[in-house]
Amino acid sequence: MTRVVVDVVMKPEILDPQGQAILGALGRLGIEGVNSVRQGKHFELDVDDNLDDETLTRLADTLLANPVIEDFTIRR
Amino acid sequence: MTRVVVDVVMKPEILDPQGQAILGALGRLGIEGVNSVRQGKHFELDVDDNLDDETLTRLADTLLANPVIEDFTIRR
Numbered sequence: 072m073t074r075v076v077v078d079v080v081m082k083p084e085i086l087d088p089q090g091q092a093i094l095g096a097l098g099r100l101g102i103e104g105v106n107s108v109r110q111g112k113h114f115e116l117d118v119d120d121n122l123d124d125e126t127l128t129r130l131a132d133t134l135l136a137n138p139v140i141e142d143f144t145i146r147r
Numbered sequence: 148m149t150r151v152v153v154d155v156v157m158k159p160e161i162l163d164p165q166g167q168a169i170l171g172a173l174g175r176l177g178i179e180g181v182n183s184v185r186q187g188k189h190f191e192l193d194v195d196d197n198l199d200d201e202t203l204t205r206l207a208d209t210l211l212a213n214p215v216i217e218d219f220t221i222r223r
Contacts (some may be wrong), residue, residue: 072182078154078189093190093210102206104195106148113154113189114169119180130178134169 073120075127076146079136080111111141149196151203152222155212156187187217 081087090108097105114135118127127145136143157163166184173181190211194203203221212219 080189080191090190096210097206100206100209102202104198104202105192105206106195107191107193109191111189111191113156113187114166115156115183115185115187116181117183119182122180126178126180130173130176130181133176134172 072117073122073147075116075118075122077114077116077127077131077135077143078111078146079114079131079141079143080109082140082142085140112136148193149198149223151192151194151198153190153192153203153207153211153219154187154222155190155207155217155219156185158216158218161216188212 087109089110093108093110094105097103097108112135124145131143131145132138163185165186169184169186170181173179173184188211200221207219207221208214
């Protein structure tokens with residue numbers, strides 16, 4: 072069994088209102104020094120050792136991310 | 148400027164219906180070999196180089212995660 076992590080983030084040109092809301096809340100908490108916040112999704116998968124990269128990419132591209140507006144990275 | 152990544156995941160004993168839904172969809176896509184899926188949140192922050200770990204932990208604990216049901220990890 073292998074642990075695979077897939078991180079999905081909005082493409083840089085796509086607005087991220089959740090990140091903007093967090094950035095606004097930081098000021099009210101009195102935390103300075105944060106210049107940008109982007110929110111994405113994080114998936115942890117337990118997969119069989121012989122699951123190939125092509126299948127993982129198809130899985131991420133189909134189920135986990137919307138490739139029109141999101142990028143993803145896969146880490147084994 | 149430093150890029151900091153915060154990953155937030157549900158504690159293991161908390162049910163994850165989104166992960167369960169993805170696992171169910173895998174079967175319909177014909178993808179085998181995935182045994183478990185857990186969905187969390189992924190944050191990318193651009194922070195000043197001198198922002199200390201204590202402040203980052205307070206930020207994650209207050210704004211990014213709900214410590215009652217979620218765990219988080221911080222990577223610089």
